[in-house]
Amino acid sequence: MTLLLKATWYEIIKIASKWRTYIGFITIAILIPVIMFLVRKYGFGVQDNALNSMKGSFVFVGSLVNGLIVSYFLMNVLWVHFPFFIVLVAGDVVSSEGAAGTFRIWLTRPISRFQVITAKFIATFVYTAAIVLFLGLLSVGLGMLIVGGGDLFVFDKGILILSQGEALYRFLIAYLLAVCVQMTVASLCFLFSSLTSNSVGPIIGTYATLVVMFILSMLKIDALKVIHPYLFTSYFDVFFAPFSDPIPWQEIAGDVGKLGIFILVFYLASAISFIRKEITT
Amino acid sequence: MILRTKNLSKRFGNRWAVDGLNLEVEKGQIFGFLGPNGAGKSTTIRILLSLIKPTTGEFSFFGKDFRKTGRNVYAKIGALVEKPDFYQFLTARRNLQMLAGLSGGVPDKRIDEVLEIVKLADRADDRVKSYSHGMKQRLGIAQSILNHPEIIILDEPTNGLDPEGIKEIRKLILRLAGDFGITVFLSSHLLHEIEQTCSHVAIIDNGKLVVQGEVHDLLRKNDFYITEVLVDDPQRAMSLLEKEIWIQKITSGDGVLKIKIPAESRPRLTQFLVENGFAVSSVIPRTSLEDYYLTLLNRDMK
Numbered sequence: 221m222t223l224l225l226k227a228t229w230y231e232i233i234k235i236a237s238k239w240r241t242y243i244g245f246i247t248i249a250i251l252i253p254v255i256m257f258l259v260r261k262y263g264f265g266v267q268d269n270a271l272n273s274m275k276g277s278f279v280f281v282g283s284l285v286n287g288l289i290v291s292y293f294l295m296n297v298l299w300v301h302f303p304f305f306i307v308l309v310a311g312d313v314v315s316s317e318g319a320a321g322t323f324r325i326w327l328t329r330p331i332s333r334f335q336v337i338t339a340k341f342i343a344t345f346v347y348t349a350a351i352v353l354f355l356g357l358l359s360v361g362l363g364m365l366i367v368g369g370g371d372l373f374v375f376d377k378g379i380l381i382l383s384q385g386e387a388l389y390r391f392l393i394a395y396l397l398a399v400c401v402q403m404t405v406a407s408l409c410f411l412f413s414s415l416t417s418n419s420v421g422p423i424i425g426t427y428a429t430l431v432v433m434f435i436l437s438m439l440k441i442d443a444l445k446v447i448h449p450y451l452f453t454s455y456f457d458v459f460f461a462p463f464s465d466p467i468p469w470q471e472i473a474g475d476v477g478k479l480g481i482f483i484l485v486f487y488l489a490s491a492i493s494f495i496r497k498e499i500t501t
Numbered sequence: 502m503i504l505r506t507k508n509l510s511k512r513f514g515n516r517w518a519v520d521g522l523n524l525e526v527e528k529g530q531i532f533g534f535l536g537p538n539g540a541g542k543s544t545t546i547r548i549l550l551s552l553i554k555p556t557t558g559e560f561s562f563f564g565k566d567f568r569k570t571g572r573n574v575y576a577k578i579g580a581l582v583e584k585p586d587f588y589q590f591l592t593a594r595r596n597l598q599m600l601a602g603l604s605g606g607v608p609d610k611r612i613d614e615v616l617e618i619v620k621l622a623d624r625a626d627d628r629v630k631s632y633s634h635g636m637k638q639r640l641g642i643a644q645s646i647l648n649h650p651e652i653i654i655l656d657e658p659t660n661g662l663d664p665e666g667i668k669e670i671r672k673l674i675l676r677l678a679g680d681f682g683i684t685v686f687l688s689s690h691l692l693h694e695i696e697q698t699c700s701h702v703a704i705i706d707n708g709k710l711v712v713q714g715e716v717h718d719l720l721r722k723n724d725f726y727i728t729e730v731l732v733d734d735p736q737r738a739m740s741l742l743e744k745e746i747w748i749q750k751i752t753s754g755d756g757v758l759k760i761k762i763p764a765e766s767r768p769r770l771t772q773f774l775v776e777n778g779f780a781v782s783s784v785i786p787r788t789s790l791e792d793y794y795l796t797l798l799n800r801d802m803k
Contacts, residue, residue, distance in 0.1 A: 226602040233599070237590045321586035325644060328550045328580040329603040330572050499552035 224335045231343030235309060244305030244351050252294070252358045256366035259290050286370040287363025288387050294359045298398050298459060302355070303405045303430060309347050310409035311422035313340050314494065318417035323499050337494040341410060341487055348406045349399045356395035360388065374463050382463075393462040397472065401459055404452050404479050405430065407486035414490040417501060452482045502564055503528045503652050503684050504549070509558035510708075511544050518544040520708035521558070526652070526686055526701070531678050533699030533716070534688040535794065541708035542688040543583060546656045550580050563651070576605055579650035579683075581658055585641025589630035593621060593640050596629060597647060604648040615643040619673065635666035642673055652684040653677065659694060671698055692794055704797060711797050719793065728767055730758040730774070731782040738779055745773070 235241050264285045314337070317323050327333065372387035374380050382390060408429060412422035433453040436444055448454045458475040461468055504526040511519040519541040526532045536542050547553045549560055551572065560567050562574045587596045594612060601607035616622045619639040629637065638658060645653045655674070659667040675698060677683045689695055695702055696716065703713035712719065732738045735756050742748050742760065747769070750761035762770060767786065774781050 223603060223605065230599040230602065233595070234588060234591075237588070320589075321584070322588060324552065324582040325580075325585060325587070325600065325641075326603070327552060328575060328578075328582070329600065330574075330576045330605055331603045332572055498554065499547065 223331045224339055227331060227335055227339035228342045231313075231339045232346055235313070235343055235347050238309075238312070240308055240312065241347065243308060245354060247305070248351070248355050248358055252355075252362050253366065255294070256287065256290065256362050259285075260367050264290060264293075285367070286372075287365070287367035288360065288369065288372040288384065288391075289374075290367055291356075291359040291363040291391065292372060292374060292463065294355075294363075295394065295398070295459065297355075298352075298401065299456060300430070300434070302352075303402065303427070305351055306348055306402050306406045307409040307423045307426045310344050310406040311413050311426065312419040313344050313410060314413040314490070315416050315419045315422060318497075318499075318501055319419075321501055323501075327499060333495045333497075334491055337414065337491045341407070341490065344406050344410055345403055348402050352399045352402050353395055356391060356398070360391050372463075377464075380463065380465050382465075390462040390467070393467070394459045397459040397462065397476065400476055400479050400483075401456050404482050404486075407483045407490075408452075411486045411490045411493070414493045414497070449478075452479060455479050502526070502561075503530075504560070504562055504686065505564075506545070506549075506560040507558055509545065509548060509560055510556050511541075511548060511553065512556045517708050519548065519555075522705070522708070522710055524703055524710070524713065526684065528651070528684050529678075529682065530701045531674065531685045531687060531699045533695035533702040534686060534705065535692065535695045535702055536690060536705035538690055540690075540705045542690070542705060543656055544708075545705070546580075546582060546654055546686075546688055549654060550575075550578075550582065552582065576648060577651045579645030579648065579653035580655075581641040581645045581653070582656045584634075584660065585637050585644070587629040587637065587640065587644075590628060592626050592628055593632070593643075594625045596640070597644055600644050601647050607647050611647060611649075615646055618646070618676075619643040635662050635669065638662060638666065638670060639673070642670070642677075646677060646681070646683065650683060652686060654686045654688075656688045657690070658687070659689070659691065667694070674698055704794060706797075727787045728760045728762060728770065729783070729785045729787055730760060730770070731756070732758065732774060733780040733782075738774060738777075741777060742770075742773075 317326065327336065369384050371384060372382040372390075374382070405426060409422050409426040412425045413419065416422060430453065433451045437448060437451050437453045455475040455478050458472055458479070461472050461475070502525060504524065506522050506524045509519055509522040509524075510517060522541070522545060524534075524545075534542055534545070544553065548555045551567075562570065562578065565574070567574065587593070588599075591599075593616070597612045597615070598609070601609075601612060613622065613625075616625050619642055621636060621639055621643065624632070624636065629640070632640065642653075642655070642658065645655070658674070659670050662670065671694065674685055674687065678685050685699075687695070687699060699716055701714065702716050702719065704711040730738070735753055735758055739751060739753050739758060742751050742758070747766055748760060748762060752759045760770065764786065767784065771781060771784050
């Protein structure tokens with residue numbers, strides 16, 4: 221156990237020591253303030269249009285556009301764009317060591333291969349959680365700071381207005397669920413990474429899988445519904461579930477459970493592949 | 502017995518890279534593992550370090566079957582497989598700290614000690630990417646002795662080094678064995694490296710063991726001693742000696758006569774030269790593992 225903890229810490233150090241780790245953080249740190257300042261200066265078209273269509277039925281006093289609404293809309297990046305920052309690191313975690321030859325030294329220690337791969341997996345999870353929560357913290361925090369706080373106005377089978385406190389609570393749940401979603405992407409990439417000796421292959425492989433799954437998930441063809449439960453992208457929208465009223469805990473638990481199974485399967489497959497791997501480089 | 506392999510074999514596709522290898526390494530030996538490139542040396546070492554799995558056969562460290570001890574035995578073993586690849590983006594100290602952590606129970610001051618031994622203490626906090634090949638090689642040896650191992654397994658540690666670097670590594674290996682009592686298992690394709698460093702040798706070719714034993718015994722048994730003689734008139738000496746039937750072979754180069762005779766005939770040679778009026782400056786017995794090695798491999802090929 222001590223060896224596993226040490227190895228995990230070392231894996232976190234390794235991830236933290238690479239330049240590529242910060243690409244996502246830097247991009248988010250630049251993008252979010254820019255978006256928030258632009259919204260503050262030029263308004264928020266999408267929500268304004270939605271509100272305008274309802275002005276015949278409702279009387280709106282003041283502006284409903286605030287930092288929380290912008291943050292809510294920004295969560296859409298978590299579908300396709302954000303996984304790039306995940307695979308950039310997850311794709312490198314195992315494969316780069318095969319290519320660099322560092323396993324020759326690392327794996328001649330008393331630590332077992334299972335512990336090594338587990339340490340790498342946990343470190344990947346830490347990175348994934350860190351960058352997702354960083355996005356959440358920055359988008360909600362800077363949104364409130366730059367654009368302003370207030371009630372959150374969302375569309376969920378109608379209009380749902382959440383108080384600022386309630387909205388912040390929902391954002392917290394949403395981003396924790398987003399960690400789970402992104403971890404599914406990370407674990408798939410991690411599996412690919414354990415099968416190859418270069419980090420480009422896992423990145424492309426994961427993205428190709430994601431795109432294919434999104435296409436299959438989105439096509440409204442009855443025949444394809446049979447395979448939908450087996451596509452992890454079918455459960456990706458779980459991070460929007462907390463913005464329903466009441467929060468559909470049962471549905472969320474079901475989706476998280478299924479994503480958890482995908483994560484577990486990818487992790488175990490990675491572990492088996494790594495334990496059997498012959499280090500010939 | 503510190504290391505023993507029994508019928509160790511590894512097959513890649515249809516080719517047996519290692520074929521029924523039986524090695525025995527005793528405590529305190531500097532054991533040379535010699536063979537041409539592609540003979541199966543690195544494959545054997547990778548099996549011993551669990552980087553690859555053997556197809557058949559078994560091996561034991563410290564008299565205990567590896568299948569029973571498992572990886573825990575590596576706490577008493579140091580290794581350097583081919584060129585040492587570290588995390589380039591980390592400092593040497595950080596690399597060693599991490600490896601020490603995984604070796605179990607290595608105090609921080611040990612890191613300073615090993616860096617001192619390999620003469621890298623002043624560069625300890627530089628990133629490895631700024632190191633020369635020779636420095637990386639020394640750092641590789643430093644990591645191999647971090648955990649006070651009883652045996653270190655070194656796979657071609659002088660590969661790619663300049664003569665000065667080779668000399669440094671050789672001195673370091675001899676120091677580790679002499680001063681620290683570490684058993685050394687040294688693989689190399691360089692004959693003179695084994696000859697100058699090792700007490701024992703196993704020669705491997707095409708994955709099979711050709712011979713193993715004490716370097717001097719093997720050479721003496723097969724009489725591969727050459728006597729180098731420096732005299733005032735080498736040409737005349739050569740023409741005289743060629744006529745003597747007790748001289749097996751004689752060549753000359755750079756003014757030095759290289760004479761193949763049994764070790765017990767050496768005093769007779771000196772006496773012969775003096776009696777014939779030569780001024781003898783030196784008579785130096787030299788072993789030639791190279792001759793022995795080539796003879797063995799040629800014999801094997803036949």
